[in-house]
Amino acid sequence: MRADSWAFQSDNSASRVMERTGGRLACSTVGLWLGLLLLCSWGFPGSAEPRAPPENIAIIGAGIGGTSAAYYLRQKFGNDVKIDVFEKGEVGGRLATVTMQGQEYESGGSVIHPLNLHMKRFVKDLGLSAVQSPSGLVGVYNGETLVYEESSWFIINMIKLIWHYGFQSLRMHMWVEDILDKFMRIYRYQSHDYAFSSVEKLLHSLGGDDYLGLFNRSLIETLQKAGFSEKFLDEIITPVMRVNYGQTMNINGFVGAVSMSCTDPGLWAVKGGNKLVCSRLLQASKSNLISGSVMSIEEKTRTKQTGNPTKVYEAVYQTGSETHSAFYDIVLVATPLNRKMSNITFLNFDPPIEEFHQYYEPLVTTLIKGQLNSTVFTSRALDEFDLSTVLTTDNPDLFINSIGFVSSVEESNNNPQPKADRSHVWKIFSAEPLTKEQILKLFVSYDYAVKRSWLAYPHYMPPEKCPSIILHDRLYYLNGMEVAASAMEMSAVAGYNAALLAYHRWNGHTHMIDQEDLYEKLKTEL
Numbered sequence: 001m002r003a004d005s006w007a008f009q010s011d012n013s014a015s016r017v018m019e020r021t022g023g024r025l026a027c028s029t030v031g032l033w034l035g036l037l038l039l040c041s042w043g044f045p046g047s048a049e050p051r052a053p054p055e056n057i058a059i060i061g062a063g064i065g066g067t068s069a070a071y072y073l074r075q076k077f078g079n080d081v082k083i084d085v086f087e088k089g090e091v092g093g094r095l096a097t098v099t100m101q102g103q104e105y106e107s108g109g110s111v112i113h114p115l116n117l118h119m120k121r122f123v124k125d126l127g128l129s130a131v132q133s134p135s136g137l138v139g140v141y142n143g144e145t146l147v148y149e150e151s152s153w154f155i156i157n158m159i160k161l162i163w164h165y166g167f168q169s170l171r172m173h174m175w176v177e178d179i180l181d182k183f184m185r186i187y188r189y190q191s192h193d194y195a196f197s198s199v200e201k202l203l204h205s206l207g208g209d210d211y212l213g214l215f216n217r218s219l220i221e222t223l224q225k226a227g228f229s230e231k232f233l234d235e236i237i238t239p240v241m242r243v244n245y246g247q248t249m250n251i252n253g254f255v256g257a258v259s260m261s262c263t264d265p266g267l268w269a270v271k272g273g274n275k276l277v278c279s280r281l282l283q284a285s286k287s288n289l290i291s292g293s294v295m296s297i298e299e300k301t302r303t304k305q306t307g308n309p310t311k312v313y314e315a316v317y318q319t320g321s322e323t324h325s326a327f328y329d330i331v332l333v334a335t336p337l338n339r340k341m342s343n344i345t346f347l348n349f350d351p352p353i354e355e356f357h358q359y360y361e362p363l364v365t366t367l368i369k370g371q372l373n374s375t376v377f378t379s380r381a382l383d384e385f386d387l388s389t390v391l392t393t394d395n396p397d398l399f400i401n402s403i404g405f406v407s408s409v410e411e412s413n414n415n416p417q418p419k420a421d422r423s424h425v426w427k428i429f430s431a432e433p434l435t436k437e438q439i440l441k442l443f444v445s446y447d448y449a450v451k452r453s454w455l456a457y458p459h460y461m462p463p464e465k466c467p468s469i470i471l472h473d474r475l476y477y478l479n480g481m482e483v484a485a486s487a488m489e490m491s492a493v494a495g496y497n498a499a500l501l502a503y504h505r506w507n508g509h510t511h512m513i514d515q516e517d518l519y520e521k522l523k524t525e526l
């Protein structure tokens, strides 16, 4: 049998070919063939002629996901590609502020974890600065009484926690720390340019089957199995899930851990408002912002100046009353597609682009400047009420998820105290808009109230499948990541991943996608 006929068989490893041919010359010829074949199919960086970059890229959505994708796409593809970012509302999306008496307050995404390294890097690289988030005393109300109240004395707090819940609080912190430690691996993977084609593969790369298992099981199932008591789960964990995700412990274990990490010290925010990160990312990426709503995407064949027919996507969009269209080599969708939340129609795809039926949780943020009626929560005298946040247990009679006092986006306030007249700005999260009666029940008096309604986060219902990141050949979707956990940093991770994925797929770098055992492989890298 001739050596070259072997070279094209499926398991044609060089050593087997060598054994069978026996000759050194034949072996090197076959090796050369094999090498060339591999180079063509894998496109090793730096070896073959690189493919010309795409001409036009569209990103739909100028939230933190879309703008971080723009930033990383520019880094990967260079200055020649034109990047259009479509935004139908405000740059920032769910990072937004409301203005009260000339001061701005975060009404959407507000706190950032000290280990959220992408957000940290953005703030540094974009010339922004950080402010510490307020960290006052927290209490938990069950509809009748405060079942737990923090003390300003660290040692008293410890004794109280151990008295009420044994060492469960400590165990919980260790559990969250372990999950965060593994999450940090993503920064290493991304700094080495590795990308993932699905959220499940990304999660698996962080900590294997156990890590993916967290996402597939409910938080309550995971914590009950780990031996946490009903009392601890009802009085501590549920209230944290309610303030952060407006949901119960039926959410998946991964988002549960992300939510618990918000009890860590050192939370921060961007001075001037978190949304500034998005506008600065847009600027830094030299993208073209189009204030309009994308209505449809359709694949078309177009003959470019070179004369070659090329597949592109046509985006039809509306600005005011006008309808326009433009063609793109690559499209990134950086907004939830669930239940037509973004009203984008994918025309004539075969097979059709999947529909996402999971709904987003309605949530209302109300900001009120006024004097709290502390007797709602405790019978103690008003001047003895020193809590800055009240969380709630899962009681259907309660009309709020939480209430806490907040600082404006300009103030750095590590340990806020109620003002002398005890009037302050409070942020309330509730599932429905508050009625005037409800506000009057919570406040002795108030000057000002503003509300903002959101479809805030996915309604978590494990086990569930994350939507594909690759919707079509060069059409990518970022917000499937929210099914694992919704947070600014998660969207930044998704934005970076989609940029890397689009870049590697454009250039045929398949070896940079879905690599297994990355953690082990990168252990030895500096």
Ligand SMILES: Cc1cc2nc3c(=O)[nH]c(=O)nc-3n(C[C@H](O)[C@H](O)[C@H](O)COP(=O)(O)OP(=O)(O)OC[C@H]3O[C@@H](n4cnc5c(N)ncnc54)[C@H](O)[C@@H]3O)c2cc1C
Pocket: 060, 061, 062, 063, 064, 065, 066, 086, 087, 088, 089, 090, 091, 092, 093, 094, 095, 107, 108, 109, 110, 111, 112, 292, 293, 294, 295, 334, 335, 336, 341, 342, 343, 344, 363, 365, 454, 455, 456, 457, 479, 486, 487, 488, 489, 491
């Ligand atoms: C009340 C609230 C509190 C939160 N608190 C925190 C927190 O403290 N910490 C934290 O880390 N996270 C928090 N989050 C979550 C965080 O804000 C989100 O996970 C994150 O901002 C999502 O960013 P995104 O870019 O993926 O999506 P979005 O911010 O939703 O961006 C999508 C953008 O796409 C635009 N768009 C939609 N359809 C179209 C279309 N057809 N054409 C053009 N544009 C379109 C939208 O207008 C929007 O601006 C909070 C969220 C809410 C709602």
Ligand SMILES: CC(C)=CCC/C(C)=C/CC/C(C)=C/CSC[C@H](N)C(=O)O
Pocket: 108, 109, 110, 111, 112, 113, 116, 180, 183, 243, 244, 245, 258, 259, 261, 262, 404, 427, 486, 487, 488, 489, 490
């Ligand atoms: C992604 C990782 C590892 C950590 C992110 C932790 C984090 C900051 C999660 C945000 C959770 C969330 C959606 C909070 C909403 S409410 C926030 C705050 N309590 C407020 O009062 O606004």
